[in-house]
Amino acid sequence: MSHNIPDRVKRRVEDILSRYPRREAALLPVLSALQEERGFLSHSDEEWAADTLGIPPAKVREVVTFYSLFRRKPAGRHHLQVCTNVSCALNGADGLLSHLRKKLGIAEGETSADGRFSLSSVECLGHCDEAPCLMVNDEHYGRLDRRALDELLEKLE
């Protein structure tokens, strides 16, 4: 099967693999490199990763579906991922999420019609001391309230 992986991505993956004692151990950075190319991981990307690392496709699928940082369909230009785990929930994550739903006109798992925003709720982002927090693409933002969130959205627009 042809996977249509650009040569620059293959070179990057070879570089990643050269830093790991076992190919399988490089699964997360390899998936990140593939996702950076198109903004999501296709079925073909997953198969290519499995072939390249010598592991079963089901193992790749498990990892892709477990970690919220991996996407299986295209996201908007700004992917807002709101943490709803314990620390963030106790500090107002639900309110932030409903504010975003209203303001953007989308629910979790959806992308705005203009393709600018996607919204997700996710598990702990590892910044519990800054709860409530979210990520926009790869950037983390903490200690948010509605006003800070509105300012952030304006900056993103």
Ligand code: FES
């Ligand atoms: S609970 Fe939200 S970052 Fe940990």
